[in-house]
Amino acid sequence: MAKLVSKVYGDALFSLALEENQVDELWKEAAMMQEALDSNPEFMAILCHPEMTMEKKLALLQDVFQKELSQNMMGLLNVLVKKGRIGEILSVLDYFIEKVMAYKKIGQVKVRTPMPLSDEQREKIENKLLEVSEYETLSVDYQVDESLLGGIVIRIGNRVLDNSIRSKLDAMTRDLSKVKLSS
Numbered sequence: 001m002a003k004l005v006s007k008v009y010g011d012a013l014f015s016l017a018l019e020e021n022q023v024d025e026l027w028k029e030a031a032m033m034q035e036a037l038d039s040n041p042e043f044m045a046i047l048c049h050p051e052m053t054m055e056k057k058l059a060l061l062q063d064v065f066q067k068e069l070s071q072n073m074m075g076l077l078n079v080l081v082k083k084g085r086i087g088e089i090l091s092v093l094d095y096f097i098e099k100v101m102a103y104k105k106i107g108q109v110k111v112r113t114p115m116p117l118s119d120e121q122r123e124k125i126e127n128k129l130l131e132v133s134e135y136e137t138l139s140v141d142y143q144v145d146e147s148l149l150g151g152i153v154i155r156i157g158n159r160v161l162d163n164s165i166r167s168k169l170d171a172m173t174r175d176l177s178k179v180k181l182s183s
Contacts, residue, residue: 005088010095013076017100022072027100029073033065034093048087057081107135112145112153112164129156 017026037044043064047057061077069077080086101108109129111117117125126138133156145153151164 005085006091006095009092013096014099016072029069030093030096105136107133107138107156109138109140110155112143114146114148114150116144
């Protein structure tokens, strides 16, 4: 159900952004709001508390976000409160941001390596990913994961390229466990 809610409201916000030529503005607002809500889980707990009336929720959102957000984004918050869906705001924002990034052909990539990469290595990886994907630009999150032992794991969208020594060792272990020695 949460996916359906995020899709319905995220698509509506995206359509509005396109219609009013506000894709960049609403994208920035969504990212800012997402960061603010992620870093303040207490605020979300207050918004979702069963004793908070609709009027109190609307007033609280007005006080906190009125000066920071456009009328369109405030309208989304108001609709979510009135429909009893304010608890889904983070998933709606996630969906909207993903939709905008797809529209702008920006790929979200996570790269895990056992040690930090040099700028030259990062540039090579990014150039190769741009060559083999439909994306025009990339948003890359580099992470050091010492458990990999060596190699690299790249996640781009819903695809994973796992060329790590750890995954190769795991595959060898699985293959060896299938071997039966006859006496």
